[in-house]
Amino acid sequence: MRFTKLFAPTTKDAPKDAILPSHIYLVRGGFVSQIGSGIYNFLPLGKIVLDKIRTVVKEELDNAGAQEVMLGFVTPSTLWEESGRYAKFGKELLRFKDRKNNEFVLGPTHEEAMVDLVRNRVKSYKQLPLNLYQINTKFRDEARPRFGLLRGREFLMKDGYSFHESIEDMQREYALMEKTYSQILQRLGLDFRVVEADSGAIGGSGSKEFMVLADNGEDDIVFCKNPSCGYGANIEAAKSKDNFVFDSEVEMTPGEFHTPNISSIDDLSEFFHIPKSYLIKAVAKKAVYEDRDEVILYFIRGDDELQETKAQNIAKALELEDASEEDLKAAGLVAGFMGPIDLDVKFFVDERLKDRDLMICGANKEDYHFVGYSFKDKDFDYADLISVKKGDECIKCGGELDITKGIEVGHIFQLGTNYSEALNATFLDRDGKTKPFVMGTYGIGVSRLVAVVVEQHHDDKGAIWTKSTAPFTYDIIISNIKDDEQKRFGEELYQQLLNGGESVLLDDRAERFGFKMGDFELIGFPYAIIVGKGLKEGVVELVDRKTLTKQSVPKDEIFSKIKEL
């Protein structure tokens, strides 16, 4: 490709709302442009990168035995009603009607559609397992799109679904997909971690996320510093060891205690001269369900923090909101003095409190706490409710846990039979019995990966594409296009590289040297070959975009030099 023919409108200035490097450089470099809130056009450079990533994804998946299909982007809403998600999914699901007044949705994910494709076509265990995927546009009407391609409303995603006769076979495929996804991300040149994850609204028994490490990530991921351990988890699912050690000097006589105006954990700790780990923190939330709201209490240790996703999951709520003073009053609760004593509202207790005694909690009475509370023999709903903190001990090896930022690029789920049952998708097993398919589902954000590569590989001048993602590998810069010798050699080299099967761009524009170098650095091709002043002495220069180092190479050797890279 010649730069004079390439539609790549680079700019000096970034859009004012672009904060993240990936957003700034993708727009400035002429890769993408915004056409609406959270909706982006891909220009030639962006499309090349997108296709390269898509190709890597496809090659690895096909190699693992999956088959590519393409489902309709527009899906009849009846399918979504069948699975029950039409009501559950919320406003993210874009719904609309056609001229005949039939309802449709723009697919944000395609469990229903894929199950529908398979049911009544696959009838026997002999046709299993089956792993079908598509790389197709998705639409989610995000409340607040931002960060360019990282959180758009319309995006390209690979979503795959596997069908099995048993849980064991599904888990085999799940492990295969973990391996396949890891290979994909490795080929793209990304530094990533596979972490345990919350399964979220999609349901299922287990899931893992593929997190690319980046300072601007939206997710907090917990990982063990011990290199031989390898534990990693999304903060929403992470667990740590209980570090509580009982202090034998602590004594309490059970009973109510007057604590006027003392309601915060800090104040109580000071008032009773006792560590926060002996206090019971009550967190009130308003759980929103399809048909009602309900105040729910969560009891956790005074030095812990409630993890909202865990709290929401255990309550099986659509979402959790902060409970207001009025909500609490209406539920008969006294803000600041709530405890697990004689409660009428639904509540959950963190599993670390099970069998603890000698604790202090609210007495459900204004200005009173209860001292010497015991959980022994109390048959409450215990669950993991708390957030892991930096420095906690690893649940697996006891090592030190750290927290870092990551961007989710892939998510694999052990789905089970949720969807096959809901949609009545069954097969006959070896004993001739009707069974629902055991399913797995696997997603990878293809357009998001375009941004993620830049997010992880850039400097203050622009993007730095990895070899497997670069729109072109080599950028031949003819320093002065009016210099016949430079022009002739640049053209020659360009033809030579093309004939050699290399991915190469010839910058033959009548621009000044600095302008062309700037574009090279901004767009981020892995290498530039400068054909300029040095040509008189018989040399050209090879520039490594990553290090920006230049080395002079005799012009007759540049072709073989490139072949070595």
Added chain:
RNA sequence: CGGAGUGUAGCGCAGCCUGGUUAGCGCACCUGGUUUGGGACCAGGGGGUCGAAGGUUCGAAUCCUUUCACUCCGACCA
């Protein structure tokens, strides 16, 4: 969804408060010339339904009403 803003040339903005020549600036673009190793310079030039609709007025980019879009902070986010 709550709060706060912004819509004027391809991009970034001024003008609006206090209505009144032909709506301006920088970058980008076109023509000619000089330049050619780090985003050059000189001269000339093209490009605007001032987001949309309605209203007030002799007169509206400017004031009023409605509406649409986009952005920021937060909540949300397989």
